[in-house]
Amino acid sequence: MKVSLFITCLADVFYPKVGMNVVEVLRSYGVEVDFPQDQTCCGQPAFNSGYHKEARESARQLIKAFADSPMVVTPSGSCASMIRHYYPDLFKDEPEWKEKAIELADKTYEFSEFLVHVLKVEDIEAKFPAHATYHHSCHMSRGLGLKGEPIKLLGQVEDLEMEDLPYCNDCCGFGGTFAAKMSDISEKMVDEKIKNIESTGADVLIGSDMGCLMNIGGRLRRLGKEVRMMHVAEVLAEGGQK
Numbered sequence: 001m002k003v004s005l006f007i008t009c010l011a012d013v014f015y016p017k018v019g020m021n022v023v024e025v026l027r028s029y030g031v032e033v034d035f036p037q038d039q040t041c042c043g044q045p046a047f048n049s050g051y052h053k054e055a056r057e058s059a060r061q062l063i064k065a066f067a068d069s070p071m072v073v074t075p076s077g078s079c080a081s082m083i084r085h086y087y088p089d090l091f092k093d094e095p096e097w098k099e100k101a102i103e104l105a106d107k108t109y110e111f112s113e114f115l116v117h118v119l120k121v122e123d124i125e126a127k128f129p130a131h132a133t134y135h136h137s138c139h140m141s142r143g144l145g146l147k148g149e150p151i152k153l154l155g156q157v158e159d160l161e162m163e164d165l166p167y168c169n170d171c172c173g174f175g176g177t178f179a180a181k182m183s184d185i186s187e188k189m190v191d192e193k194i195k196n197i198e199s200t201g202a203d204v205l206i207g208s209d210m211g212c213l214m215n216i217g218g219r220l221r222r223l224g225k226e227v228r229m230m231h232v233a234e235v236l237a238e239g240g241q242k
Contacts, residue, residue: 002032004069006062006108008076009041010210018210021237022075022111029119033073038065044082047090049177056090063087063100071118072108075233077140078176078209080110085143110140112150112208112232124156126239132230133165133202135172135193135216137209150208150232157239163200170196174215190219197227204228206235 003026007019023033043058062083066072074080087101115121134151141147154162173179173189193216197205205227207213217229230238 001030001071002034002069003071003073003114004066005033005035006039006042006066006072006074006076006079007035008074008079008210010214011075014214015210015231018075018231018233021231021233022073024237025115025233026073029115029121031119034069036065036069040065042079042082043090044079044086045176047082047086048175052090059087059090059101060097063097063104066104066107067100070107071114072104073111073114074108075111075231076209076211077110077137077144077146078211080108080113081139081143083108110144110146110149110208112153113144113146116149116152121153122156124153124236126156126236127158128235128239129159130204131161131163131202132204132206132235133163133197133200134168135165135197135205135207135212136168137207137212138171138175140208141169146208150206153232154206154235157235160235160239163202166196166199167192172212172216174211176211179215186215187219190215194220194223194225198225202227204230206230206232208232 011018026033040061041058042062043055047055084105087105088098091097091101136147172193173186179186213229220227
């Protein structure tokens, strides 16, 4: 089986280890992974800010970059949601590009979604001694409808004690440009999220979107609190998957 990695902007610039961990885990299951060099931003920041023309330019580039890929895997529920739900509508007045957008949308998978639904992973051979909780990002849980997939994978990791996060459906306050445009509200939201994380007693917060983990982790550092931020792929790889 062959797939292409869509690294996303945040992972590429700030969390390259996450991309490497995704590749490591996929290869451990015999998946051949390549990395199209022409990939770029999915266009979500521009789209969410109302710049749809600019978002279409980014989308066209991404569509061309993955045109020959049989499947695309990304460590971001947010970017996967952008491609799956908004790309076809972006090109609603351009039939040729709309068809290409739908083709990309149909073959794009979030990391844990791919492991559970495509590879049918049932037995994670990883050990990660930690007390952790999981943050459900908005785009992944609401946009893609993916909530149980990462929990199913983490539940198979030996010695990983998972605690349910209170009010897990609440946004962390990141929301891409929202955190910059409405920083006061965003700060109150992330503080509430941190209070709920602390109530679990967890020393590790796991998630599937680096934007959320960056936002929460940044606020924790400013408050002088020590909770480790980890992507699902990091837990599986660091735990010695396969």
